[in-house]
Amino acid sequence: MITDGLRELVPAVIGVLVRRGADFASAEDAVQEALIRALETWPDDPPRDPKAWLVAASWRKFLDAVRSDSSRQGRELAVDLEPPAGPVAGADDTLRLYFLCAHPTLPPASAVALTLRAVGGLTTRQIATAYLVPEATMAQRISRAKKRIEGLALDRPGDLGTVLRVLYLVFNEGYGADGTEHTDLAGEAIRIARQLAALTDDPEVAGLLALMLLHHARRATRTGPGGRLIPLAEQDRSRWDTGMIAEGVAILQAALARDRLGDYQAQAAIAALHADAPSTAETDWVQIVEWYDELLALTDSPVVRLNRAVAVGEADGARAGLAALADVDPGLPRRAAVAAHLHERAGDLARAAELYAEASRTATSVPERDHLTRETARVRQLLRP
Structure with a gap:
């Protein structure tokens, strides 16, 4: 090896x-x-x-x-047969x-x-x-x-x-939504991003490296026994890698100081706010919504709109989150799961149970499907007399 x-x-x-x-x-x-x-x-x-x-x-x-x-005999070589000096x-x-x-x-x-x-x-x-x-x-x-x-x-x-998109694909392949983490791939993406950051002073390279570090710092808490998916709100934050978080935040701050904002820097800023919060309830959701607004101005991505709806629901209440969700394509993956979460927070348990069940049927991985199935059963239990 x-x-x-x-x-x-x-x-x-x-x-x-x-x-x-x-x-x-x-x-x-x-x-x-x-x-x-x-x-x-x-x-x-x-x-x-x-x-x-x-x-x-x-x-x-x-x-x-x-x-x-x-097959090359009789043809001139396109290279010198001796390496250049120097x-x-x-x-x-x-x-x-x-x-x-x-x-x-x-x-x-x-x-x-x-x-x-x-x-x-x-x-x-x-x-x-x-x-x-x-x-x-x-x-x-x-x-x-x-x-x-x-x-x-x-x-x-x-x-x-x-180059940056390819690196992010490499990282996401290791830090995917299947409930398991191919640490070698995610770590490899970080290692390559470090090399690239040493070769160029573009703040978006630094932003991507910071984003990877901040996500990777949670790797030990994202799954439970048997690959069971653990949502952010339920993760044991005492097990997050504080050294990796500190490094990611420092890299991000230096990039933001360049005043050349890009979408990787904005995503890293959101990840940093999550990493800095002692709990979900103590998260600065208002500032996270503001960063999602910055991201939308940069990318106008449906996924960003979906995640922004979650943040609005936390910052301004479930009804406001549902209003924001209305602008998201109904066919977008995870939309039903987000809608279920917001309806539950709004007190509409019957609709939440229906949406959790719908989301579980369209889940793209076994751990995600199992998690949503458990959420369906939990909410249905709350509906019983």
């Missing part, structure tokens, strides 16, 4: 090979071969400069592959690789897989395990992604927004 120290070198080394003229797929394969060699030899003979060693070994692997490829590039190559893996032409699932493979340094088997798919399926997905970006120039301006 690749160690964290080695894994952190992967994107920069691939970037160096690509900058020298290697195509992405060949560069990535060469680096993987060099990593295997490193794991075999470094314990007994560690290099003084691990990155330079990996670059040299990967370049040799690449050249060996080029020379042994019979220091090994670092940050710029890594940043180019982020942009390449999150290229807009790639489907989101492929971009995520390629980012985990090339930037995160995970093996195909590790990625397949995280996604709960066969290794062969994931290998095909990664192979198709490599072919799709083959020949794309890395000297064009990259789309940072696409």
